[in-house]
Amino acid sequence: MCGIVGYAGGRNAQPILLDCLKRLEYRGYDSAGIAVVGDPIQKGLQLFKSKGEIAVLESSMPEMTGTVGIAHTRWATQGRPTTENAHPLSDCTNRLAVVHNGIISNFMEVKEHLLATGHKFVSETDTEVFAHLVEAEMNGDLVAAVRKALEKVEGTYAFVVVSAGHDEIVAARRESPLVIGLGDGENFVASDVTALLKYTSRFLHVQDGEVVSLTRDEVRIFDSEGTAVERRPEKITWSLEDAEKGGYPHFMLKEIYEQPEAIHDSLLGRMESAEPEPFFQGNSFSSVKIVACGTSYHAGLVGKYIIEELAKVPTTVQISSEYRYSPVSRESPLVVLITQSGETADTLGAAREARKRGNKTVGIANVVGSAITREVDHVIYTRAGPEIGVAATKTFVTQVVALYLLAMELGVQNRSLTAQARRSMTSFLRSLPRYVQDVLNKASEIEAIAEKYARSDDMFFIGRSINYPIALEGALKTKEISYIHGEGFPAGELKHGPLALLSKDSPVVAIAVRDHTYEKMLGNISEVSARGSPVIAIGFEGDTDLPKFADDVLSIRQLPPIFTPVPVIVALQLWAYHLARIRGCPIDKPRNIAKTVTVE
Numbered sequence: 169m170c171g172i173v174g175y176a177g178g179r180n181a182q183p184i185l186l187d188c189l190k191r192l193e194y195r196g197y198d199s200a201g202i203a204v205v206g207d208p209i210q211k212g213l214q215l216f217k218s219k220g221e222i223a224v225l226e227s228s229m230p231e232m233t234g235t236v237g238i239a240h241t242r243w244a245t246q247g248r249p250t251t252e253n254a255h256p257l258s259d260c261t262n263r264l265a266v267v268h269n270g271i272i273s274n275f276m277e278v279k280e281h282l283l284a285t286g287h288k289f290v291s292e293t294d295t296e297v298f299a300h301l302v303e304a305e306m307n308g309d310l311v312a313a314v315r316k317a318l319e320k321v322e323g324t325y326a327f328v329v330v331s332a333g334h335d336e337i338v339a340a341r342r343e344s345p346l347v348i349g350l351g352d353g354e355n356f357v358a359s360d361v362t363a364l365l366k367y368t369s370r371f372l373h374v375q376d377g378e379v380v381s382l383t384r385d386e387v388r389i390f391d392s393e394g395t396a397v398e399r400r401p402e403k404i405t406w407s408l409e410d411a412e413k414g415g416y417p418h419f420m421l422k423e424i425y426e427q428p429e430a431i432h433d434s435l436l437g438r439m440e441s442a443e444p445e446p447f448f449q450g451n452s453f454s455s456v457k458i459v460a461c462g463t464s465y466h467a468g469l470v471g472k473y474i475i476e477e478l479a480k481v482p483t484t485v486q487i488s489s490e491y492r493y494s495p496v497s498r499e500s501p502l503v504v505l506i507t508q509s510g511e512t513a514d515t516l517g518a519a520r521e522a523r524k525r526g527n528k529t530v531g532i533a534n535v536v537g538s539a540i541t542r543e544v545d546h547v548i549y550t551r552a553g554p555e556i557g558v559a560a561t562k563t564f565v566t567q568v569v570a571l572y573l574l575a576m577e578l579g580v581q582n583r584s585l586t587a588q589a590r591r592s593m594t595s596f597l598r599s600l601p602r603y604v605q606d607v608l609n610k611a612s613e614i615e616a617i618a619e620k621y622a623r624s625d626d627m628f629f630i631g632r633s634i635n636y637p638i639a640l641e642g643a644l645k646t647k648e649i650s651y652i653h654g655e656g657f658p659a660g661e662l663k664h665g666p667l668a669l670l671s672k673d674s675p676v677v678a679i680a681v682r683d684h685t686y687e688k689m690l691g692n693i694s695e696v697s698a699r700g701s702p703v704i705a706i707g708f709e710g711d712t713d714l715p716k717f718a719d720d721v722l723s724i725r726q727l728p729p730i731f732t733p734v735p736v737i738v739a740l741q742l743w744a745y746h747l748a749r750i751r752g753c754p755i756d757k758p759r760n761i762a763k764t765v766t767v768e
């Protein structure tokens with residue numbers, strides 16, 4: 169996610185802004201920038217930005233004088249990670265500067281209107297649109313201009329705006345976090361408390377729909393109707409490291425809990441358009457080949473079921489490091505390369521091989537501007553925000569979301585997806601964050617059951633159909649952070665060998681949602697129980713049969729089979745997390761493995 173800081177006080181703003189901005193580096197970014205309102209004599213706005221790290225900005229920016237300013241680290245979502253696209257962004261008059269965290273979903277239509285009315289743009293970003301909207305409404309009252317501009321944008325945002333000649337900062341929030349730090353004779357705004365803990369421990373959290381005005385001596389909060397809001401400051405005494413984790417004990421847990429927002433952001437502005445993406449308009453594909461590693465490979469396996477069901481296009485999935493040894497296909501499949509980091513050497517090698525074979529390629533990546541984006545013909549970004557924990561969680565879930573979107577594109581293109589089916593898909597996709605939140609609300613139940621099995625040396629995961637890959641992913645999460653030997657199987661395969669491994673000490677996690685595989689799954693659970701192994705089943709709420717077969721049951725809200733992988737994997741992420749926590753493992757940095765594998 170992007171990082172935002174603002175300062176209004178009696179001291180020179182530039183060094184304070186940089187110092188605060190550096191404390192947001194953990195959020196991940198690809199460019200940075202700063203704007204300082206010149207003192208009354210200059211009346212101008214000093215603005216500077218650069219691609220790369222804050223150190224690059226610090227070493228190349230001019231000295232700025234003024235006591236009010238904003239600064240930003242950009243995690244690119246709309247527009248490449250370039251200097252032009254870095255924030256702050258200004259308007260035509262260069263008297264305004266805006267920084268933003270979020271996604272303006274209707275920015276293209278707003279931009280077209282502004283272009284038609286003579287506005288000139290210098291960046292590819294959605295954020296620049298807002299600078300022009302504020303400028304168009306500006307008549308001396310910055311709060312009023314921002315409120316008017318907000319009426320025209322849709323999507324998610326934390327906007328922070330400054331204007332030449334004004335010693336005021338105006339901020340607005342919808343879904344993207346924003347806090348106000350209260351100092352003595354100075355006030356601050358930031359994306360999270362981490363940036364400001366050095367300067368204050370008194371904070372006001374900005375709520376959705378609110379607009380805030382802050383000067384060195386005053387903070388005013390207005391609700392969506394423009395009515396002033398009184399709010400008591402909170403005292404936060406976190407350590408800096410605690411703050412970077414948002415109060416969570418580990419980045420992995422924070423990222424598990426960020427999944428509803430990550431899913432929401434990944435869908436934003438991507439289901440409304442009636443027109444398919446240009447890339448798909450010109451091409452038709454008789455088959456799809458998905459290529460990836462690790463967790464991304466498991467997302468690809470889920471994608472196979474999704475694409476074949478929605479688009480009726482035969483789909484194969486291959487491990488990246490094996491792809492180059494496979495024979496060149498006579499047909500020319502669409503090759504989809506999934507990599508959250510965008511830097512995995514095996515997958516980059518596969519992308520180059522696919523291109524060499526003359527195939528059209530699509531990359532599904534989480535990092536804008538990462539290497540994969542230069543090796544494929546089209547990119548679908550997962551917009552999960554930076555993922556610090558080595559174990560992939562929110563990037564996996566948003567990869568699956570990207571595969572729903574890809575399948576719908578292919579289904580619309582080859583007319584296998586009816587308009588009614590597309591509407592139903594869109595409606596369920598929009599509700600996915602709530603299904604995930606339901607699972608997160610059951611974390612204590614999951615933790616309590618994990619306590620019973622955390623001392624196991626071996627643990628098996630079984631599922632069928634679209635939840636077979638989820639069994640594999642649950643096993644991978646468990647093995648990589650708890651060091652329990654977790655292994656996943658298609659449930660029907662147990663009798664072909666793995667049953668020999670089962671004992672009373674090897675619990676089996678069985679995904680048994682009430683879909684077309686349910687009866688067979690009950691049979692597999694019985695198979696396992698007959699060998700004395702305890703069974704932890706994951707099923708639908710209200711299923712009164714499952715508890716008769718399993719020793720423990722984790723329940724998710726009922727939903728169509730094609731969507732069950734997302735809430736089920738969230739339950740298994742929490743399962744793995746608590747196993748690892750109980751075993752005292754270094755969860756964010758497991759032994760022997762890295763977040764990005766840049767060697768083959």
Ligand code: AGP
Binds near residue numbers: 461509648762
């Ligand atoms: C997943 O938790 C692991 N960290 C690992 O399997 C990972 O998914 C794999 O290395 C692929 O990474 P990528 O998505 O960045 O290509």
